Amino acid sequence: MTGPRLGGCQCGAVRFSSSGPARALYACHCRECRKQSASAFGMSLVVPRDGLVLLRGTPRSWTRSTDSGRQLRCLFCGECGSRLWHEGAVGIAAVTLKAGALDEPVDFATAIHIWTDRKLPGVVIPPGAVQYPGEPPD
Template identity: 45%
Template sequence: MTVPYTGGCQCGQIRYEIWAEPLTLYACHCQECQKQSSSAFGMSMPVPRDAVVILQGKPKQWQRVSDSGREVSCLFCEECGTRLFHNPARNSKITNVKPGTLDDTSWLMPVGNLWTRSAQKWVVMSEQMLNYEAQPSDFTQLFEQFQTE
């Protein structure tokens, strides 16, 4: 895949483009991601925040505190509820795109798992991936691993 990456919400009210390559892609097994995804985990694809362009619609935003104790702004479609982006307060240069909202998801290949200590018991973690019991203090390995894939 090459830029721009395109995506949107389920109902089509919000459409976006990403004009930079992703920095990494990982699955998060924290309880908040399980709730927001209504599944066993959520996925995050960090990109430079200024590379995200909203083409249509306006996401609604609300704040929450993550399992790591950090503030996160969550952006979603007010009409259908699709979670689109997370903007971490700790890094104003990054937006975590929820990659299931991309138009083409065929190329997605996470390189790591975060918060494995709260993963559902039936989820099998690959030893080929970077696995963290909680939030890593440094994402360098996740970025480097993604660049080599």
């Protein structure tokens, strides 16, 4: 992809851009991602933190613990509730954009499937896809 990725919430109150190379696209099958996406899995695009620019609005956030014991700050639109991105601890050089918040679709063929030991019955992971039963290695 050339140029910045653009995205935002469902109602348009929050807009952002992200530049820099994406490190990975994750399809996460954990219970928390299923709940936040209200779907069979959550999709997160790992991008450089310093390339993320807020263009409009002020997202709200809340913080939760992860299975690994880390803290995860979850940013969302205070108007419509759309999840926008997640941030780890200060000093971590990447954030995970919620792929559905991007204006242009991501290529799902490249997704790395994580927490597959928690996937819903009947969900089929594409043959040859990289997958991990839990948290992927750093």
